[in-house]
Every structure is written in structure tokens, then in C-alpha cells.
Amino acid sequence: MISPLTFKNAFLGIIPSTIMTASSDGIPNIAYLSQVYLLSERQIALTTQFFNKTKSNLLENPLCAVRVYDPETFAAYEISARYNRSESSGQIFEQLAKKFSAVADHAGNSHFFQLQAVEILDIVDIEYVQSEADSTPQEVVSATGRSAIISLGSLQKVCERVTEAQNLEELFDSILQAMDLEFGLSHSMMLVPEPNSKRLITISTRGYE
Amino acid sequence: MLNQEWSEFLESGVAITLSCCDSELRSKGARCVGAVVGIDRKTVTFYIQKDASARILPILADTQKVAIVASLPTTYKTLQLKGNYVGHREADSRDRVILNRYRDLFFFQTDQAGVPGNVMRRMVSVPAVALDIEVTHLFLSTPGRQAGVAL
Numbered sequence: 001m002i003s004p005l006t007f008k009n010a011f012l013g014i015i016p017s018t019i020m021t022a023s024s025d026g027i028p029n030i031a032y033l034s035q036v037y038l039l040s041e042r043q044i045a046l047t048t049q050f051f052n053k054t055k056s057n058l059l060e061n062p063l064c065a066v067r068v069y070d071p072e073t074f075a076a077y078e079i080s081a082r083y084n085r086s087e088s089s090g091q092i093f094e095q096l097a098k099k100f101s102a103v104a105d106h107a108g109n110s111h112f113f114q115l116q117a118v119e120i121l122d123i124v125d126i127e128y129v130q131s132e133a134d135s136t137p138q139e140v141v142s143a144t145g146r147s148a149i150i151s152l153g154s155l156q157k158v159c160e161r162v163t164e165a166q167n168l169e170e171l172f173d174s175i176l177q178a179m180d181l182e183f184g185l186s187h188s189m190m191l192v193p194e195p196n197s198k199r200l201i202t203i204s205t206r207g208y209e
Numbered sequence: 210m211l212n213q214e215w216s217e218f219l220e221s222g223v224a225i226t227l228s229c230c231d232s233e234l235r236s237k238g239a240r241c242v243g244a245v246v247g248i249d250r251k252t253v254t255f256y257i258q259k260d261a262s263a264r265i266l267p268i269l270a271d272t273q274k275v276a277i278v279a280s281l282p283t284t285y286k287t288l289q290l291k292g293n294y295v296g297h298r299e300a301d302s303r304d305r306v307i308l309n310r311y312r313d314l315f316f317f318q319t320d321q322a323g324v325p326g327n328v329m330r331r332m333v334s335v336p337a338v339a340l341d342i343e344v345t346h347l348f349l350s351t352p353g354r355q356a357g358v359a360l
Contacts, residue, residue: 015324018278020238022230028276030228030238030289032352052357065236067226071324074331078238131260132240134331 002126004038007070007077011038014071019046021057021064029053036068037096039120044081045092046119047100058083058119066121076129081121088117098163158182172204180206211253211344215288215360216246219253222314223279227255227340229294231268239265241277242334243304243311247341253277253290255340256300256308262338269294275342278350282322287350288360293343300337308334 004011013035022028031054037045044066048055058064062083069076087093093115100115158178165171172190179185187207191200211219219225225241243256255277257265269275273293280287300308312334319329347360 016224016280018226018228018238020226020228020230020236020276022234022236024234026230026232026234026272026274027291028228028230028236028274029291030226030276030278031350032278032280032285032287061234063230063233063235065228065238067238071328074328076240080235129239129261129264131258132333134333 001123002077002128003041004044004077004079004123004126005041007068007075008038009072010068010070010075010077011036011044012071015069015074017066017068019054019064019066021054022061023057024060029057033066035099036066037099039092042123043084044079044121044123045096046121047096047115048086048117048119055086055119063124064121073135074133075135076132078127078129079123080125080127082124084120084122086117086119092120093118095163099159102159169204173206176204176206211246211250211347215347216250218281218286218288219244219246219279221281222311222316222318223281223288224315224318225255225277225279227257227265228276228278229265229268229272229274232271237265237268240332242332242337243308244279245307251344252295253292253342253344255342256304256311256334256337257340258333259299259336259338262297262340266297266338269297269340277342280350282318282324285352287352287356289348289350290342290344291346291348293345295341295343297338297340300335300339304337304339305335308337 017033017036019031019033033046039045064081066079066081067076096118097115161174161178165174176188179188189202189205191202194201225244226238227241228236228238230236239257239261241255241257245254275292275294277290316329320326349355349358349360
């Protein structure tokens with residue numbers, strides 16, 4: 001089986017994914033997904049908002065297929081999966097709820113898009129649907145486009161690092177460290193306005209030691 | 210039956226995905242590369258790249274059941290059709306006009322939506338197979354509280 005780690009960009013949500021389910025009497029259904037989350041080589045997660053038919057199908061028939069697209073090549077990967085469980089609390093839910101909320105806020109829809117649950121699916125098989133996109137090697141992504149893709153993944157990693165901070169000092173360090181490791185900004189400093197003055201004071205630096 | 214609005218919608222630059230499931234209830238899908246609504250507005254012809262169609266044609270011949278979702282990239286307005294596979298044929302030169310028109314409309318949409326254009330233009334349309342689908346049910350699938358409402 002192809003490892004999902006070989007097409008991680010397809011999980012960035014740049015090209016919308018779909019989930020295909022079927023009821024117990026074989027009636028198919030499709031739903032668009034804002035993003036599919038790769039939990040491990042063996043599991044993916046989906047965030048649930050308006051998933052009525054998909055959810056009822058998964059409870060009747062746990063077999064489904066999730067289509068994701070590589071945003072650099074438009075290659076389609078069809079992930080055959082089996083519904084494992086639904087979570088509405090816990091570490092995975094909290095982590096994805098933060099990401100989901102950030103996306104909804106950015107879209108101005110936070111009042112409307114409430115994360116209800118996270119659906120955990122076990123990966124059964126992965127098929128690369130080769131014929132739907134031209135797979136001949138070529139430089140198809142502009143420098144700007146590639147930069148945007150890389151930045152989105154890096155930004156996600158920065159957010160993950162930031163959420164792990166336990167106190168302010170760790171928060172500042174983790175932001176500057178993440179900017180170094182993910183964006184290559186090896187020299188950075190964080191300054192804030194000093195109360196009751198027009199001066200800035202440095203609260204954290206990296207690369208100037 | 211499809212009304213004028215949804216007929217025009219299906220023939221515009223919408224992203225189209227088809228799904229079916231085999232007798233073991235395992236789902237498989239394919240990207241459609243164009244659509245034409247029949248005069249009766251009950252039959253719709255969907256085009257699928259020929260090699261990709263080979264993954265699903267045996268299932269369609271066996272079960273006939275199909276779901277198709279069409280979504281406009283710039284607005285997320287989405288329609289889901291359910292119906293039965295009627296038959297298929299290889300797309301010919303007359304179909305090429307429809308396939309080319311769809312590519313223009315679809316890429317205009319994805320460009321507007323900010324998806325890298327040179328990536329989307331990797332989508333392969335030909336050779337294609339034309340699938341005739343008899344539509345039995347329509348559902349609004351635009352994300353929101355009305356998603357799933359029968360039309």
C-alpha cells in the first residue's frame with residue numbers, strides 16, 4: 001500500500017476532498033470535506049459539521065472512500081477506509097477544533113460552522129488514480145504557488161508548536177524557533193510597546209546569541 | 210427532474226465527482242470532466258476520462274446505483290444527484306466540443322477560486338467515456354444547515 005506520508009500535501013486542504021459512503025442497501029452518497037487530517041500512516045480524521053447522510057451511512061456501513069488531491073500535481077489518491085469511531089472530546093478533538101475554529105474565523109463563519117465531532121477512519125488501502133491527471137514530470141507549479149503551499153504546511157507546524165507552549169516564555173521561544181525551523185528566519189526578535197512610553201522593549205530573541 | 214437553474218448549473222464550470230459502490234458496499238469514485246443535460250432533463254451525460262472509467266464501469270454495470278456531486282468552486286453552491294446508470298459509449302469528436310467548453314469554464318472557476326491554474330490544467334479529459342445517468346433524486350448539498358434537503 002502507498003504510504004499517505006508520500007503525499008502529505010494532499011492533506012493541506014488546498015484542493016477540496018470528498019468522502020464517498022454508501023447506505024446498507026447500496027445507495028451511494030458524496031460529501032465535500034474542507035480538510036482531511038492525517039493522524040498517522042494508518043488513520044485519518046474528518047471534522048463534522050453538516051454530515052447527516054454521511055454519518056448515518058457510516059453507522060450502517062463503515063466502508064468508505066476518501067478522495068484527496070495533491071495540490072502540486074493534481075494527482076488523485078483514493079483512500080479506502082473503515083469508520084472507527086466518533087469523538088466529541090479528547091486530545092484529537094481539541095486539537096482539530098482549534099484548527100477548525102481558526103479556519104472558520106478566517107472565513108468569517110465561526111458563528112455558523114461549529115465543530116460537532118471528529119470522525120476517525122482506519123486506512124484500509126490507498127489507490128493512486130493515475131489517469132485523471134497528467135503525471136509527466138514538469139515544472140507545473142509557479143514559484144509563487146509552491147511558496148504558498150509550503151508556507152501553509154509550515155504555518156500549520158508553527159501553530160502546532162505554539163499550542164504546545166506551557167507559559168509565556170515557552171510561547172515566545174516556540175514562535176521564534178518555529179519561524180527559524182519552518183521559514184528559515186534564523187535571526188528574529190520579538191518586541192512589545194513599553195507601557196506609558198513610546199519605546200519598544202525586546203522580550204525574546206533568536207540567533208543573536 | 211432538473212429545472213432550468215440546475216440544468217445550467219450542471220453545464221457550467223462546476224467540479225463534478227461521481228461515486229458508486231460494489232456489492233460488498235465498497236465505494237469508488239471518479240472525477241467527471243464535463244456534463245450535458247438531456248432534453249428530457251431526467252437523463253444527464255457525464256464524461257469521465259477513459260482509463261479512470263475502467264475502475265467504475267464494472268461496478269455501475271452490476272449495481273446501477275450512482276451519486277454525483279457538482280460544486281461551483283467560487284461559491285460552494287453544490288448539487289447532489291442520485292440515480293441509475295443507463296449506459297455508456299466512447300466520447301467522439303462531437304463530444305470534444307463539450308469537453309473543451311467544460312475545461313474553459315472549470316478553469317475559469319478554479320482560477321477565480323485561487324487554485325494554482327497550471328496545476329488544475331493537468332486534469333486529463335480525453336480520451337473520455339460518456340456515461341448516461343437517469344436522475345431519480347436531487348439534493349441541495351451546499352454547506353450549511355440546508356445541506357441534504359431534497360429538491
